[in-house]
Amino acid sequence: MQEKIIILDFGSQTTQLIGRRVRELNMYCEIVPYNKFPHNDPSVIGVILSGSPFSVYDEKAFKVDLSEIRGKYPLLGICYGAQFMAYSNGGNVEPAGTREYGRAHLTKFDDANPLLKNIRENSQVWMSHGDTITAIPDNFKIIASTEKVAIAAYHAEGENLWGVQFHPEVFHSVDGTQILKNFVVDICGGKQDWDAASFIETTVAQLKEQVGNDRVILGLSGGVDSSVAAVLLHRAIGKNLTCIFVDHGLLRKNEFTNVMKDYECLGLNVIGVDASEKFFSELAGVSDPEKKRKIIGKGFIDVFDIEAHKITDAKWLAQGTIYPDCIESLSITGTVIKSHHNVGGLPEKMKLKLCEPLRLLFKDEVRAVGRELGMPEHLITRHPFPGPGLAVRILGDITREKVTILQDADDIFIQGLRDWKLYDKVWQAGVILLPVQSVGVMGDERTYERAVALRAVTSTDAMTADWAHLPYDFLAKVSNDIINKVKGVNRVCYDISSKPPATIEWE
Ligand code: XMP
Numbered sequence: 001m002q003e004k005i006i007i008l009d010f011g012s013q014t015t016q017l018i019g020r021r022v023r024e025l026n027m028y029c030e031i032v033p034y035n036k037f038p039h040n041d042p043s044v045i046g047v048i049l050s051g052s053p054f055s056v057y058d059e060k061a062f063k064v065d066l067s068e069i070r071g072k073y074p075l076l077g078i079c080y081g082a083q084f085m086a087y088s089n090g091g092n093v094e095p096a097g098t099r100e101y102g103r104a105h106l107t108k109f110d111d112a113n114p115l116l117k118n119i120r121e122n123s124q125v126w127m128s129h130g131d132t133i134t135a136i137p138d139n140f141k142i143i144a145s146t147e148k149v150a151i152a153a154y155h156a157e158g159e160n161l162w163g164v165q166f167h168p169e170v171f172h173s174v175d176g177t178q179i180l181k182n183f184v185v186d187i188c189g190g191k192q193d194w195d196a197a198s199f200i201e202t203t204v205a206q207l208k209e210q211v212g213n214d215r216v217i218l219g220l221s222g223g224v225d226s227s228v229a230a231v232l233l234h235r236a237i238g239k240n241l242t243c244i245f246v247d248h249g250l251l252r253k254n255e256f257t258n259v260m261k262d263y264e265c266l267g268l269n270v271i272g273v274d275a276s277e278k279f280f281s282e283l284a285g286v287s288d289p290e291k292k293r294k295i296i297g298k299g300f301i302d303v304f305d306i307e308a309h310k311i312t313d314a315k316w317l318a319q320g321t322i323y324p325d326c327i328e329s330l331s332i333t334g335t336v337i338k339s340h341h342n343v344g345g346l347p348e349k350m351k352l353k354l355c356e357p358l359r360l361l362f363k364d365e366v367r368a369v370g371r372e373l374g375m376p377e378h379l380i381t382r383h384p385f386p387g388p389g390l391a392v393r394i395l396g397d398i399t400r401e402k403v404t405i406l407q408d409a410d411d412i413f414i415q416g417l418r419d420w421k422l423y424d425k426v427w428q429a430g431v432i433l434l435p436v437q438s439v440g441v442m443g444d445e446r447t448y449e450r451a452v453a454l455r456a457v458t459s460t461d462a463m464t465a466d467w468a469h470l471p472y473d474f475l476a477k478v479s480n481d482i483i484n485k486v487k488g489v490n491r492v493c494y495d496i497s498s499k500p501p502a503t504i505e506w507e
Pocket of ligand 1: 293384385386387388462499503504507
């Protein structure tokens with residue numbers, strides 16, 4: 001049985017980060033809404049209570065009865081989690097004079113306490129709280145303080161219950177991972193047996209059991225998630241997996257052919273569908289970004305549906321859904337929102353059952369699984385690419401001619417990033433074709449041609465992004481190459497906007 005840590009989510013922005021840190025310790029964990037503890041799951045070995053946007057005094061604050069959890073499992077409360085356990089046991093929580101945000105240091109602490117084993121004197125921790133714990137229940141003991149906060153961490157004596165006011169899960173808490181390790185390994189007794197190889201072994205066995213001899217179809221996009229899902233399923237059920245890869249004509253230069261070759265080398269059974277004619281005719285004359293997206297989304301489902309119907313004995317639809325897509329997130333009103341992804345109602349229409357073998361993995365774990373499965377590095381480290389493809393990078397209407405210009409310019413930029421060993425340093429990059437013409441001079445001739453913008457960003461999750469500070473020499477070389485080699489372009493700009501307030505894509 002795969003032992004697990006449960007993270008009770010009280011709505012903090014860093015809850016997923018707690019999950020990732022625990023997984024990095026090779027411990028399996030699941031994030032569940034604060035009020036959905038899996039009471040009947042025998043594999044739970046410990047519980048972490050997350051932070052929250054609320055104060056314990058807020059009317060709408062998420063409250064939970066811990067009576068059936070406390071005493072049965074070790075508990076660690078983080079920020080609100082710590083405040084909630086102190087407050088609900090007779091302690092006191094008060095608004096801090098000023099909201100404390102940023103670095104602090106553990107000035108006084110009890111290094112004999114198991115939670116603080118191997119933590120260094122003055123260790124930097126990250127604070128982010130509006131309330132502070134000012135009194136703890138009688139049997140609770142302070143085990144760490146900071147310059148400003150007397151009760152930075154506590155332990156309920158004689159019990160497996162701890163609270164920390166700071167956030168051990170964030171990068172700036174330098175010994176944060178050690179604290180989490182002390183909790184999940186030493187206190188909860190976690191065996192640290194969760195890694196890519198063990199995931200593959202158990203998942204392949206489960207898939208064999210779940211799917212048996214049924215036929216499964218899977219939509220490939222060329223991206224990491226769907227590719228890893230396909231290879232994993234292929235390992236489990238071999239020829240009973242049929243993949244469909246739709247080319248809407250808006251992929252990168254030669255991408256369809258190259259990715260098809262990769263898939264064939266991996267032994268996958270892939271049906272490649274060139275549907276570019278349909279997409280170009282439906283997109284003709286359409287400039288509105290949302291309309292373009294809708295046409296492509298619907299067109300994609302239509303084509304996939306037709307192809308999928310040809311596989312008459314299919315029983316399952318597999319998808320590369322990953323954990324961040326599945327975590328039931330809490331809205332501020334306390335309602336649980338579950339984003340459920342499926343291909344446009346296709347499973348219901350075709351009476352297909354859904355199979356999502358990566359639904360428990362974070363992105364970095366998907367990559368680790370891909371590597372363990374022996375997939376080529378360029379498939380695994382590929383930058384994210386939007387589903388509507390180059391359509392959202394051509395401002396205005398779309399024609400084959402514009403797509404070709406953009407593909408050529410984009411190819412020079414991306415290849416340049418690879419040659420200069422910059423590709424893996426940026427999160428995502430591409431070229432945008434602007435609806436602008438400008439005057440230039442080439443040889444003795446005056447030109448009046450198109451302008452393109454280069455976009456490259458650094459990011460960890462695409463929620464926020466900074467423009468990549470690429471070397472000037474590199475930008476100069478790419479600009480020169482694009483203007484000299486791509487007919488129809490005589491000006492290159494570099495986009496230096498961050499997100500927010502800009503977005504990564506221009507449309
Ligand atoms: P923005 O432009 O919102 O993009 O900063 C964030 C991330 O999402 C990708 N993106 C899309 N992906 N369909 C997709 O599948 C879309 O319509 C779409 N729009 C943006 C974008 O490339 C970036 O990684």
